[in-house]
Amino acid sequence: MAAPRDIVQRSPGTDGSHTLSVSPTATFHSPRSNSFMAGSFAHRAAAAAKQLKPFNTEDIKILLLENVNQTGRDILKAQGYQVEFLKTSLPEDQLIEKIRDVHVIGIRSKTKLTAKVLSEAKNLLVIGCFCIGTNQVDLDYAAKHGIAVFNSPFANSRSVAELVIAEIITLARQLGDRSLEMHRGTWNKVSSKCWEIRGKTLGIVGYGHIGSQLSVLAEAMGMSVIYYDILTLMAIGTARQVPTLEALLEEADFVTLHVPETPETKNLISTAHLERMKTGSYLINASRGTVVDIPALIKAMRAGKIAGAALDVYPNEPAANGDYFVNDLNSWAEDLRGLNNIILTPHIGGSTEEAQRAIGVEVAEALVRYINQGITLGSVNLPEVTMRSLTLDEPNHARVIYIHRNVPGVLRKVNEILAEHNVDKQISDSKGDVAYLMADISDVKTEDIKEIRDSLDALSSRIMTRVLY
Numbered sequence: 359m360a361a362p363r364d365i366v367q368r369s370p371g372t373d374g375s376h377t378l379s380v381s382p383t384a385t386f387h388s389p390r391s392n393s394f395m396a397g398s399f400a401h402r403a404a405a406a407a408k409q410l411k412p413f414n415t416e417d418i419k420i421l422l423l424e425n426v427n428q429t430g431r432d433i434l435k436a437q438g439y440q441v442e443f444l445k446t447s448l449p450e451d452q453l454i455e456k457i458r459d460v461h462v463i464g465i466r467s468k469t470k471l472t473a474k475v476l477s478e479a480k481n482l483l484v485i486g487c488f489c490i491g492t493n494q495v496d497l498d499y500a501a502k503h504g505i506a507v508f509n510s511p512f513a514n515s516r517s518v519a520e521l522v523i524a525e526i527i528t529l530a531r532q533l534g535d536r537s538l539e540m541h542r543g544t545w546n547k548v549s550s551k552c553w554e555i556r557g558k559t560l561g562i563v564g565y566g567h568i569g570s571q572l573s574v575l576a577e578a579m580g581m582s583v584i585y586y587d588i589l590t591l592m593a594i595g596t597a598r599q600v601p602t603l604e605a606l607l608e609e610a611d612f613v614t615l616h617v618p619e620t621p622e623t624k625n626l627i628s629t630a631h632l633e634r635m636k637t638g639s640y641l642i643n644a645s646r647g648t649v650v651d652i653p654a655l656i657k658a659m660r661a662g663k664i665a666g667a668a669l670d671v672y673p674n675e676p677a678a679n680g681d682y683f684v685n686d687l688n689s690w691a692e693d694l695r696g697l698n699n700i701i702l703t704p705h706i707g708g709s710t711e712e713a714q715r716a717i718g719v720e721v722a723e724a725l726v727r728y729i730n731q732g733i734t735l736g737s738v739n740l741p742e743v744t745m746r747s748l749t750l751d752e753p754n755h756a757r758v759i760y761i762h763r764n765v766p767g768v769l770r771k772v773n774e775i776l777a778e779h780n781v782d783k784q785i786s787d788s789k790g791d792v793a794y795l796m797a798d799i800s801d802v803k804t805e806d807i808k809e810i811r812d813s814l815d816a817l818s819s820r821i822m823t824r825v826l827y
């Protein structure tokens with residue numbers, strides 16, 4: 359791996375905003391350059407002499423945590439980026455040390471990228487969440503500091519839905535308990551309170567990617583499906599939307615939760631809600647650990663109100679594999695483990711080969727598009743802006759990216775700065791307080807780049823400037 363050369367650097371602005379600059383001394387060294395050189399070498403070399411040089415991808419430093427799949431690692435390494443890979447998440451102090459240095463960080467659901475952590479990330483351009491949930495990242499802080507965030511919105515939805523189907527049958531037939539008894543050498547053949555799932559009602563809370571996928575699978579097995587969502591959503595098959603959470607809880611034999619972690623979903627299922635559920639019903643949570651009040655669930659199960667539960671997620675989850683409940687992370691741990699007919703899994707809803715491979719590809723490709731081209735398609739916190747790929751065959755072209763506060767008069771000022779060049783194409787969009795402008799300009803000489811960048815940096819609206827060429 360090439361030694362880092364200080365090509366991409368972010369300098370703090372007076373207002374805490376940053377500039378990303380690409381050094382004109384960078385050598386043409388990306389895989390894109392390899393394919394370019396593979397043509398007619400003499401012709402291409404002559405053309406290259408006229409061209410501005412793109413940044414050196416080998417200077418992009420990436421930290422991947424939480425065992426991001428090989429597919430993603432391969433895509434990033436193939437670009438020539440420096441990729442450091444760790445199997446686990448990191449405690450906050452170590453995370454802060456590491457994040458200071460990198461341009462890109464890839465995480466899954468465990469790593470908390472809070473404002474405190476992100477404020478130390480002086481070079482950070484982009485965050486890749488190699489998962490669905492983005493609740494672990496302070497998205498607003500990231501946007502206001504020009505840091506794009508990408509995720510994989512549905513590549514593991516099917517895996518979660520299949521896990522829930524397995525859990526519905528496992529709970530209905532008390533399979534977990536029977537299996538544990540056999541492991542201990544006890545033959546306990548019972549049919550009392552063991553049920554078929556055919557004809558039972560599944561209540562899905564949160565009818566998004568996972569909830570709706572689950573709806574199809576459950577109906578195929580003869581279940582009736584009802585769902586509750588804050589949005590009015592089209593029913594799939596013969597599923598039926600109910601108007602309130604309470605209506606769902608009163609009617610469902612199985613309640614399964616597929617909402618994101620938000621302030622509104624914290625303790626969405628607590629004592630009052632458990633009381634509304636049918637006696638002998640079941641609860642499944644593969645969403646986020648904060649959604650269920652665990653002590654309330656323990657009480658409801660001990661009282662026989664809830665006949666079984668499956669939990670895949672917990673309010674505190676460890677950074678790495680190993681001891682969990684014995685660490686006394688949670689005062690309720692022993693009580694939970696002591697219950698009958700409860701399935702406890704270590705956040706494996708999305709943990710299949712298929713899902714992880716697909717996520718690796720999807721998020722890594724989004725990162726490459728953003729790093730190399732500034733394209734924000736699929737970003738969860740910045741406006742989605744795209745233009746055709748930068749073409750390196752065209753001499754003296756540059757792509758200007760100006761992330762700025764969404765205030766009046768910015769476009770006029772930016773265009774005054776760009777006016778000395780030919781603006782081939784320009785696009786701008788905003789999301790809340792933040793706007794993203796992308797312009798491809800020609801007739802740019804290497805020495806113009808610094809001037810363009812400095813002029814944009816001087817604007818009071820600036821959050822981050824990037825000039826790619």
Ligand SMILES: NC(=O)C1=CN([C@@H]2O[C@H](COP(=O)(O)OP(=O)(O)OC[C@H]3O[C@@H](n4cnc5c(N)ncnc54)[C@H](O)[C@@H]3O)[C@@H](O)[C@H]2O)C=CC1
Binds near residue numbers: 511512567589671
């Ligand atoms: N256990 C695991 O390994 C995994 C867990 N997840 C979790 O599952 C969650 C759901 O995933 P998707 O279905 O892909 O998300 P999604 O965004 O497609 O669907 C979520 C649905 O919940 C609804 N919703 C939001 N707040 C609500 C509320 N207060 N009450 C009722 N409905 C509400 C939304 O309107 C939306 O329709 C993710 O946010 C993530 O936290 C996702 C993947 C794997």
Ligand SMILES: O=C(O)C(=O)COP(=O)(O)O
Binds near residue numbers: 468489514
């Ligand atoms: O995709 C999600 O949101 C998940 O909860 C799965 O998280 P993980 O990638 O297993 O840390």
